[in-house]
Amino acid sequence: MKQFDPISMKKLKFKNGDNVFVLNLKDIFSSKPIGGVRFIDQVSDANGILLFVDSTSTLKSSFLKIRKYLKEETLFWIAFPKKTSGTQTDLERDHGWEILFENDYDTVALVSLNETWSAMRFKKKDKIKKGGSKEExxxxxxxxxxxxxxxxxxxxxxxxxxxxxxxxxxKKSFDALSWSHQREYVEAILEAKTSETRTKRIKKLMDHLNSKKIARKKKS
Structure with a gap:
């Protein structure tokens, strides 16, 4: 399958011996294992699930088909068309995933499969490590x-x-911060789980920047 090769298997974190159920991709079940990864037609036997979807409606129907088979350890990915693929779609990286969010799933990774497809990995929100790993x-x-x-x-x-x-x-004070400090502040804001927490973290950043401004004035 041109969608899959050992490199794409590595990107998706599928390993030798994994059984992967793929939905909405023709002929995948007749293909040979790739990198030791087997493609199966019984979702109940899968430890990896990959959906191919080209619209929010297809996403919703596909997700509802496999939802009950998702376990904590399941590697769960959803592939969707890239903007540059020429495929008409109402899905984008930052739009169209409400059915996942409504079921308490959130994104933890984004990879490029090929020139046509990107894929996002989802986990239950309560299973995502606070802050996430560096890779995530x-x-x-x-x-x-x-x-x-x-x-x-x-x-x-x-x-x-x-x-x-x-x-x-x-703003000048923010631009003067080191890369690591800029990154840490913005990561904390973006990872806030509630609007109240997000606002508090923004104010914390502003307090820090204002304190630096006052310190500069005293020096001058």
Whole structure:
């Protein structure tokens, strides 16, 4: 299958001996194992599940078919068309996943399968490690939307920018922070579980930036 090769199996964290159920991809069950990974037609026997979906409606119907078979240890991925694939879709990295969120699932990783498909990994929210591993952070679409871990560039979300008065030098103070401090503050804001916690963390950032501003004035 051109969608799959040993490299894509590694990206999806499927290992030798894994049994993977794939939905909405023709002829996959007749294919030979790839990298020791077997494709099976019985979802109940799978320790990995991969859905191929091209719309929110297909996503909803496919997820509801396999929902009861998802276990804590199941590697659960959903592949969706890239914007550049030319496929008409109402799914995007940051849009269309309400059925997952409504069932208490959240994204922990995003990978590129090929020129047509991207795939996101989902876990139950209460099973996601607080803060996530370094690897999970670097593949979390909610974080990578604002943090480029390779180029070490941090962009501030819109709601954070609203706390920066036009006449304030707080933005300059933020830009003067080290990459690691910028990243840590924005990660904490983006990982907040409630709007109240998010606001508190934004205010904490502003307090820090204002204190740096006062310190500079005293020195001058």
């Amino acid at each position: 952070k670097q593949k979390n679409p909610e974080l990578t939307k604002y943090i480029d871990y390779e180029k070490k560039i941090v962009r501030l979300p819109k709601d954070v920018l609203t706390f920066f008065p036009k006449t304030s030098s707080a």
